[in-house]
Amino acid sequence: MNFDNPEYIKHITPLWEGERFSNGRPKVSEDILQRIRKITLEEAWGPLWQRGYTFQFEGDFKIIHPNKVMVGRAVTAVLVPMRPDLHETLLNYGHKEEGRNGFFNQWVIDSLEEDDVVVVDLFDKIHKGTYVGGNLSTAISSRTKRGGAIVWGGIRDQQQIVDIDNINVFYRGSDPTGIADVTMVGMNTPTRIGKAVCLPGDVVLATPSGVIFIPPHLAEPTVVQAEKSQVRDIFGFIRLKEGVYSTAQIDAAWPLALWEDFMNWFNNAPEATEYRHLTWDDELEEARKRGDDGRPTSDVRL
Incomplete structure (x- = not known):
């Protein structure tokens, strides 16, 4: 096994025929991202719904910058409650076999590129489920330039994050605790965010109305x-x-x-x-x- 597996990512996104990142993630062009920034969520929802993509929207979020639209390419992560044997196996594998540093959430954020958006299923955990705080949000800002995070879980350091103007964060709740008692079982795998499904490379359109995930082959x-x-x-x-x-x-x-x-x-x-x-x-x-x-x-x- 490995996290962020290029062959696996290509396997689950076979309809994308364009450019890919080195890890196999679809790379929708900057021109398309720019054009998507100018459309409304409902205008994006209609073409997807008509094509049978009826589980692409989730609206039940709190938002750091409520009037700011965010568009970017999804980098996904799936976490589950901690089971000690699985936790130690996967954490050790990432450290020793893949040379990763820190905790699971840092692995994902260290992989980000310009215009990326972290999309995280943290099973709606808020207490000890704070995926980002001030430091990691600053790292997201530095790496993505205008991206951000969609977290089906919690954040901390909200007063610090709100001062970061060039990104946005959609989240379920805030808590002063650090992240704990969770294990990442997938990085750039299919991810469920509430009622919606997101794959790596999906175009994230996050608005005051909520978030829609646009499959890369349907972006244009x-x-x-x-x-x-x-x-x-x-x-x-x-x-x-x-x-x-x-x-x-x-x-x-x-x-x-x-x-x-x-x-x-x-x-x-x-x-x-x-x-x-x-x-x-x-x-x-x-x-x-x-x-x-x-x-x-x-x-x-x-």
Whole structure:
């Protein structure tokens, strides 16, 4: 066995075809991370739900910076209550066979890279379940630059952590005790956070509403669908204020004439500038097949 096993990580993330870190963890591009920082949690949730990924969201957290959005690549850890024989075996293995230093939580934080987010299942333990405090949060800040931690358990030194501006921490509760009586049984393995499942390399989108874990192979299609929803909403709000369309027209399947109005606006309006990397061929073809009134062409009565 070993912690942070590259072959195992590749085995559980077979749908990812892009770049990977040296440990096999999927490396979603910085461009996609930047674009995900601009979408809402609900905009990311919809494409995942439609594809059958219905256990990706958890909202029951306390948040160090409640109004700060955090986006990054997941580094996962799973801990269980301490059983002495298992605890000594795994701790000794990490120290002697893998050359790791300190306690289990330090192993994970020592592995972090820029834009990483630690995602930890600490089985909702708060007393003696404080995964990070001031020192380790400072280390997260130094290593990830703008990442942070999702902890299904506790933290300590909250007054110190709140002064670290460039990261965020989502957690279940705080306690003055240090971490104890726990054993890490998985590093960069599947991890359960409340009702959600997170794999290493998932894109973490953490907002005031909660946290959603986006599988790396769905990161780009998710952000594209979210951006399309955003820019259509911008257009819809403008036309509704102008009294051009009713809410029923905006919320229904758009007929070709409305799509043509949108495309003219999309290609020329300053509000659409940052979205012009998007293409609409599929949507326009679908509208043509439906006919101008939104019904399939074969149903149109002459």
